[in-house]
Amino acid sequence: xxxxxxxxxxxxxxxxxxxxxxxxxxxxxxxxxxxxxxxxxxxxxxxxxxxxxxxxxxxxxxxxxxxxxxxxxxxxxxxxxxxxxxxxxxxxxxxxxxxxxxxxxxxxxxxxxxxxxxxxxxxxxxxxxxxxxxxxxxxxxxxxxxxxxxxxxxxxxxxxxxxxxxxxxxxxxxxxxxxxxxxxxxxxxxxxxxxxx
Numbered sequence: 001x002x003x004x005x006x007x008x009x010x011x012x013x014x015x016x017x018x019x020x021x022x023x024x025x026x027x028x029x030x031x032x033x034x035x036x037x038x039x040x041x042x043x044x045x046x047x048x049x050x051x052x053x054x055x056x057x058x059x060x061x062x063x064x065x066x067x068x069x070x071x072x073x074x075x076x077x078x079x080x081x082x083x084x085x086x087x088x089x090x091x092x093x094x095x096x097x098x099x100x101x102x103x104x105x106x107x108x109x110x111x112x113x114x115x116x117x118x119x120x121x122x123x124x125x126x127x128x129x130x131x132x133x134x135x136x137x138x139x140x141x142x143x144x145x146x147x148x149x150x151x152x153x154x155x156x157x158x159x160x161x162x163x164x165x166x167x168x169x170x171x172x173x174x175x176x177x178x179x180x181x182x183x184x185x186x187x188x189x190x191x192x193x194x195x196x197x
Contacts, residue, residue, distance in 0.1 A: 014040045
């Protein structure tokens with residue numbers, strides 16, 4: 001019996017999964033009196049007086065990190081995608097530097113940049129210690145195995161073979177209060193847009 005629907009995306013970036021959400025929205029929007037769809041967690045980038053979701057995201061992840069030594073780098077592992085939205089990871093890298101985190105770098109499991117580019121970053125900057133941090137909603141298989149696992153091809157093992165000391169922070173973004181707040185804001189935006197229809 002519902003006639004007004006606010007759809008809320010739990011996607012990090014407007015990639016393939018967000019395209020699926022938009023397809024569902026477009027498929028069903030005419031079957032209801034009103035329907036809205038939230039943006040992904042990171043959507044706007046501060047152009048033309050829009051919010052800077054990416055900077056808000058960087059400040060949120062920055063707020064929930066363990067202490068890092070001055071000579072230690074932080075590698076944030078994202079999922080990555082073949083979708084053009086993979087470019088968000090380059091924007092995140094730029095925003096990390098604006099947030100005075102010149103020792104931080106984002107790489108991906110299934111996109112670009114990969115662990116090889118992250119290793120190049122560490123070597124070029126002379127880092128011998130690194131903190132690996134997943135930037136995924138849940139610290140699941142990718143975090144425990146691909147990133148921090150003991151297998152020969154895990155990111156931890158790849159870095160250790162290069163003589164880099166590695167420690168891992170195995171917490172998902174869903175645990176971060178500021179990330180939770182951002183998702184609530186996106187849900188409220190979708191709800192508020194529904195009220196005007």
